[in-house]
Amino acid sequence: MNEQPVSAASIKAVTATGTATKTVAITGERAGVASLFRRFRKNSSLAGIYVFLGLMTIFALFPLYYVLQASFNATQALITTNLQLVPTHPTLANYQYVIQQEPFLRWLLNSIIACGVATLIALICATSGAYALARFRFRGRQVSLLFLFALQTFPGLLAIYAYYDILTLLHLDGTIIGLSLVYAAGNIVFGVWNIKGYFDTLPIELEEAARVDGASYFTTFMRIILPLAAPALAASALFMFIGGWNEFVLAKLILNPDNNSLTVPVGLFQLQQDQYTPWGYFAAASVLVSLPLMALFLYLQRFFRSGLTIGSVKG
């Protein structure tokens, strides 16, 4: 995981320490006390950096650790006013309860459907348009690009009444598919920008060469460009999916409030809103929702760096 940047950094670190010793050697001709003092200052600042990194790591990991241990904690053990960091009687009861007694799996399924359908619609619709914007020149192209960019900042929440109307018209009001349509609206605009950014980096000679070999532009697009753009498409898809996975407010406003038709964020929120729900249940559910996504994210880190940074957020 993350191997490339780290190894690059360590190579740089090696060269840098090499030069550092060189500087010490040069200045070492002066009084020994001064160089000793310098070395002490250097080491103490290094120690300071380690202390800072240690504190930051505690800040970063403490909330996560706390939830993890709470998820294994017996219900009553969390209702204490004293700090407790290790479960006294570790148990899986919380996980069992969440999976069996709450419609948790149903929420998961709903979330997967909503995000999956939205991602699929958006990806299909965005790719061809992104290709046209990257490769063809036509009147109104610049205006459309700027327009799309502006649309990117328009949160769906602002147009909620329009979506209510559209979904009622389509007889999709209150449904997961209806919600996914609203998610797709945001995803498409993001997708066009991001994928277009990647198409821009592919050499145009690809199409020209294929053309000379007698392939039509459409064949080239399907057989050469799309496979080459796979990393960017995957990164965009993942970002769209995660965006929907995190989405709370539209799901809350659009979905039927009945407990079985919620997505994970709304369901978990409802679970926590209830004062009598033991916190351990919520902690277990949080771990279940977060772990797959965290693992995926860490695994795909370097992938993001290549696939996504090439897109809209060019450095």
Next chain:
Amino acid sequence: MLRVSRMTIAAYLLPTFLVIALIDLYPIFYTFNLSFTNKSTFNTLDNSYHYIGVKNYQYVLQQTGGDFVQVLLITAFYVVVCVALFAFLGLITAMAVNHPRVRGKGFWGNALILPWTVPTFVTALIWKFLYNYNFGPLNQIIRLVTHNASAGILWLDQPTPAFIAVVIANIWMSYPFFMVISLGALQSIPADLLEAAQVDGASGWQRFRYIMLPLLRPALLPATILSAITTFQMFNTVYLITAGGPFTSGNINNPGATEFLMVYMFDRIQNNGNFFVNYGHIATVAVLVFIVLFALTMMSLRFTNLARETKR
């Protein structure tokens, strides 16, 4: 650029633009239109609502006691505080990890990036529990340190602690993004540039100020603007922790201490569960929010290479 017929171009563009027109443009147009009408729960069924010009705008900007303006200002304040803090924290964390003599870069990098990978609604709900007065570990630590069993901060029931609480939660989830961006940018700075400066006698601060910072600028500036825009639209982190509260003014219709733009929108739509909702007013607020976001985005155009990209 490829030379193709107009029909081909249209064939590629049509599916994209058709869907965008239907689910992006139409809703925006609808909202603009709505903001000039007096549509509400009462006149929807018999279709007796009509255009009332800019009255909604007058109402939203003046007659609600400056609610909207107040919310806008407090949101702007939140954005500035958060972005400044997590950008700074992300940058110095990256510099610490990237320090040539620090070992275990892989460990630090992966440990420090973890908060970024947690789904935002989980982050918010976790912090909500950490801030719990009786059973939250933050107050438990305070009790442990002060040896006072009744000590503790009412994090979410007082305006200032609640504001600080949502700032801390946002910093926790957002600094890794800046750390990653800064790390990438730092690693692209040639080491000999810094060495040369060192040989020339530049102090650590001077090397940072005159060499690293200018080289980091092109990466950090777009990231800062992007973060400002996302923080402006932040909903989960705020609503799921404080629900926009605490509402201390006594009047339930006045905005709470952490009721930022999007939470304000949401609360107007919900209207405390009241049956009567004035759609025209809400649409007006939406249009105003859109104008603010649009202005921010256009500002960001100047700093990114987007303008260049569209002209290519």
